[in-house]
Amino acid sequence: MILIKDGRILTMEGKCYEKGSILIENGKIKEIGEHIVAPLDASIIDASGKIIMPGIIDAHCHLGMWEDAIGFEGADGNEMTDPITPHLRAIDAINPMDRTFKEAYEGGVTSVATGPGSANVLGGQFAAIKTYGDRIDDMIIKDPIAMKCAFGENPKRVYHDRKQAPSTRMATAAILREILFKAKEYAQKLEKAKEDSSKKPAFDMKMEALLPVIKGEMPLKAHAHRADDIFTSIRIAKEFGVKITLDHCTEGHLIADAIKEEGLSAIVGPSFGDRSKFELKNLTFKTAGALSKKGVKIAIMTDHPVIPLQYLPMCAALAVKAGMDEEEALKAITINPAEILGIDDLVGSIQEGKDADIIIWDGHPFKLDSHVDYTMIDGKVVYKRK
Template sequence: MLFIKDGRLLTMEGKVYEKASILVRDGKIQEIGEELVAPLDAEVIDAKGRIITPGLIDAHCHLGLWEDAIGFEGADGNEATDPVTPHMRAIDGINPMDRTFEEARQGGITTVASGPGSANVIGGQFAAVKTWGRRIDDMILQAPIAMKCAFGENPKRVYHDRKQSPSTRMATAAILRDTLYRAKEYAEKLEAAKEDPTKKPGYDMKMEALLPVIRKEIPLKAHAHRADDIFTAIRIAKELDVKITLEHCTEGHLIVEELKQEGLYAVVGPSLSERSKYELKNLTFETAGILSNAGIKIAIMTDHPVIPLQYLPMCAALAVKAGMDETEALKAITIYAAEILGIDHRVGSIREGKDADLVIWQGHPFELQSTVEYTIINGSIVYKK
């Protein structure tokens, strides 16, 4: 049992407590209040003069799939030998004992959506995992959480070098369209087999992996930087009637009215990086604020290891500097990230009944010189300054 007393609580639930306490029991937030008294058997943390936030969430990264300070031996994020690999599972490639997990906890990040990169048209399954543990099976919050697909330069560059399709944006779209159509047919045959077992199709691992997408249980996590690629992603999602979230959305600020009409979520970033390719020519920290100010729900990402995960609050702070509302920016790395991922019933805010994922700060999270004093995951202190 853990009792955190007298902190300033930024709950992300629309309420700020200037001085309140939190009782944690069995890994969950049991009680929040201004007049709580610590049980005699509780471990007590005095948070007077400190700020308490929910654990931070990165809605798009590759934590544990590109290991720290290693080359090929630790690069497990892109199976770049086949443009269609929906059966790849992030949990089979993540190394939770990589040093970057410890650095994430030191930075107050408690949950991430981690998964394959963007070499392939369909890269594989993202998972939502906590950043504390030694065995990935014990860290999973939800897997799969989304299916990665990619538009634009990355797939065409990878397969052009191999002299195979896709070498154009047309081919990327065609391959994705064809694969989703075949997955729909596979799902229909499975449904028909409930009445007539002779119609059951032969087992297909790729199609099986796509069933949650076809059934709209998880979204396509669509890597798209340029405006035309964003529109292609939306077009295909509508044609195939699947859910989609817009990842990176680098030129989203150029098409804000169209995106507002679509009513989709966007995971914006990484903005603290160089313009390493043509489709990033309009990269700016203003994107997050422009989309948010237009009423579009967004999360802010690091795309770790592009930006080291512990700098997630700095990315949000720079979005504020570029015009984003401060509270909305903090929500973009807490409750909005959780809502976009579909895990807000567990994490993303300080509320009774939710996972006790909490961060105690000396200073506001967006101040450069602020430090994390405690990171708590599932009610356990996993980092103490």
Template sequence: MIFIKNGKVFTMTGEVIENGSILIKDGKILEVGKDLVAPLDAEVIDAEGRMVLPGFIDAHCHLGMWEEGIGFEGSDGNEMVDPVTPHLRAIDGINPMDISFKEAYMGGVTTAVTGPGSANVIGGMFVALKTYGRRIDDMIIKEPVAMKIAFGENPKRVYESQKKSPITRMATAAILRESLFKAKNYLEKKELANEDPSKMPEYDMKMEALAKVLNREIPLKAHAHRADDIFTALRIAKEFDVDITLDHCTEGHLIADYLAEEGKGAIVGPTLSNRSKFELKNLTFDTPKILGEAGVKVAITTDSPVIPLQYLPICAGLAHKSGLDEMEALKAITINAAEIVGIDDRVGSIEIGKDADIVIFDSNPIKDIDCKTYMTIINGEIVYKN
């Protein structure tokens, strides 16, 4: 058991507990509050007034898919020979021993939602995992957690060079629709085979993967920067009655009223980067504030390795500097991120029964540039201490 005392505990459920305590047992949060008594057999950590937060969460990144300091040999995020690869699983391409994982949890990021890049119209399945461990199978929170799809410039650029479709936004949308229609037809044939086994279609790994989307087991995870691409993503999701998250959402501030009506969460970023392509011309740290004020639930992403994962709190801090409320900025990298991707039953807040992913900071990580991580706890285990 671990007992944290004398901390300023930000539960992210609306409560900030001065001189608060947290009791951790068997990797879970057992108690949270004031005036708790440490069990005799507990390891006691005196936070000494430090800021205590749930571990940070990046709701969209590519951690471990592109290894640090390696070129082709460590590049495993895009299978750029087929625009439709829903059957690919991120867990088969991640190296958890890459140094980026250690840097992430040293910076307070304990959960990463990571997966394929945006080269393909359908890229494959994302995973939500802890940033500490040696074996992916032991680090998983939820797998699969989403199906990556991409709109805009990236698929066009990749396949124009190969002289194959898609080279237009029309073709990107058409290929996605065609794939979802095929998967729907595949499921209908399987349903008929319940009565007549002779009608069972031949096993199709791609269709089986997309079936998880059509059955609403996982959402589409839509790479969409420009406003028109965001609307196309929403249009297709409605056509097939599937769930969707809006990732990057660079021009979300231009259509905040519409997005509020849609009721979908926005995962915004990476914003701490240059305008490397035309669809980023409206890039601004104002986006989270404007979306939040319109009533859109906002998470903030580094899109690691575009921005290293340990700088997630800096990204939240810059959004706060641009007008996003301080507590909302913290929510954007904790509970909001967890809720948008559907893992809030495990992580995102300091609540009884949730995973004991706790970070203690010497000062405020989104306001103080020299803030240091004092301690990181993942699954009830101290994995880093400054």
């Protein structure tokens, strides 16, 4: 057992303990309160004067897919030979030995959704993982967690250079519609085959990968920066009755009312950096706050390695500087991404029964001179600042 005692606890569950303690047993949070009596065999972490919060979560990154300081040999996030690759799985490319995992958990990031890039119309399957470990199979929270799809400049640029479709936004949308229609038809044939096995279609790995999407069990994770691309992603999702998350959502602040009306969440970022392409011309840290004030559930993301994961708190702090409510910004890197990803039963807040993914700071996480003193993942101290 471990007892973290006498720290200021930001639970992300609507309650804050000014001087609270947390009892951890078998990797889970057993008890939270102001006066917890430590069992005799418990290890004690004195958090007096410190801030305790749940492990930070990035809802969209490419951790382990593009290895650090390598180049082509470590670039495994985009299979740029076919615009439709739903059968690719992130877990087959993630290298947890990459040093950016250590940098992530030392910076307080304990869980991420990581997966393929945006070169393809359908890029493959994202996974939710913990950031500590040396074998990806032991780090998985949920796999697959989403199906990556992409709109806008990236797929058209990649395949224009190859002189094949899509080289326009029209073709991107048409290709996505076609594959979703085929997946829907494939699912219908499988259903009919339950009564007559002779009607069972030939095995198709791409179609099999899309069945959870068609059945509404797994969302499309839509890379869309520009407002028109955001609307196209919504249009197609509604046509096929599939779930969707709006990732990047760079021009979301320009269409905040519409996003709220659609009842969708937004995973916003990366907002730190230059406007490297036309669809980023309206890039601003104001987006997250503008959407949040309309009542849209927001997660803030790094798109690592675009922004290294350890700087996710800084990105949230810059959103606050641009007008976002501080409490909402904290939620945007903890409980909100957990809820958007559908893993909030395990992570995202300090609550009895959840995984003991806990960060202890020596100051407020939005202050640049604050340090992570402890990182705990599944109740294990994986980092302690000397």
